[in-house]
Amino acid sequence: MAVTFSLPTVLARLADGHSTIEADGTTLGDVVAQIADRFPALAPRLRDPDGGPYPFVTFYLNDEDIRFQNGFATPVAEGDEITVVAAIAGG
């Protein structure tokens, strides 16, 4: 499944400046793994040593926080948009 993966500037710097990356996979974890292979400097920022997301980083699949779904095991569909957002203060 081809998906679009969007990074904030702080992470795009580690992906040769790409803030939007095309990737594919059947789960979000597959997509993250593929991007981690392609951009080794970015890899340790996307996944913690146990292979999960960091607490200060939120992954959205389309408009949904993946922590309300199945985390990196969440299936992705053709054309899905994945957005990575760093944590934000209260308001």
Added chain:
Amino acid sequence: MTTLLAPELDRALRALPQSCRLCGTRYPAAAEAVCGECLGPLEPSYDPDRPLPDTATISARPETLWRYREWLPFEGEPALSLDSGFTPLVESPRLARALGVARLWLKNDAVSHPSLSFKDRVVASALNAARALGIGTVGCASTGNLANAVAAQAARAGLPAWIFIPHDLELGKVVGTAVYGPRLVRVRGTYDDVNRLCAQAADRYGWGLVNINLRGYYGEGSKTVAFEICEQLGWRTPTAVVAPMAGGSLVTKLDKGFAEFLSAGLVSGPGPRLFGAQAQGCAPIVRLVESGGDRLDPVVPDTIARSIAIGNPADGRFAAEAIRRTGGWVAGVPDPEIVAGIRLLAESSGIFTETAGGATVAGALALARAGRLRPDDEVVLCITGNGLKTVEALQGALPESPVIAPRLRELEALYGRDL
């Protein structure tokens, strides 16, 4: 007491450099809030050898939050929002009796200048950071109080402002933002949805969004609540402080503020135990503390307490750590108790607070019932916002007031026995 006296500074305003709270990596001053190494939050770095004022010097300064400027993230003179802070600390013997504690004070940011909530403090700090960094457009993602504060202070500073809020906020908070003339964007979704959009917008357009890319500078303003409590108690700490929790930043910064004044020798003794209150319908930090774990599970908010309805609190883990370390605890209160808390505060103390304040009062009652607040405690409750902003919360909760003709006999017919 500290013996070094601070020289009166007259240099141009500069923001301090920052470092990562988690890994310590240092960064020059910039509108950046996230560590490029570990994605942890950035915080301003203070020179540990800077001259600090003593209590007499602080007391002689104007009654604003800038009297504590050596603990705010700038060098030189602040340029904007010079008169926020130093809100009243009001003792309430009746509320102390209701809780069964020795003494109780209310830190009343419901009358904060200019926008009637504690967010005036953080925005004063953030707008000065924007000025120091040469940022021409500011904004925020907000549950309401921050929107009011950014809109008001940006208008006064002559700065264009983009403000993003959930589409269904209380009318008072929408009007109390729109009146200042910002670009106000109502987003379909929760605060956490608004946050996501705002983070992407800050990234793309280079704006100074106070709680996003200026977050490190913004948060420091909250420390002034702790500083003022110490000074207004006669340069000492209370034994317990109860605060509402949304993103968790206020509890974290209260902890930092008390620690900084203790470290500077301006107060002595143990720091207060810190307690946090959330609405039961949005209580991820309460759950984290109660679980004893270290993983915060986000929730989808469902509460009338919109100003603290943040399901994915960025500082939740730090707030939980401060609460545990200081020997405090947490309370999650259902919405009817929040309304009862608003009424109890008003009827016992003459202060009308919004839903977050109702959660704080109701939380304090629950903590006292559970024995977490003790009979010998001297407690401060942080009342962070004004009740006129959330009058919807009281609909149906107050007795209907009768309408009569302007005739004495109608008054006597209604109230004869009470007159």
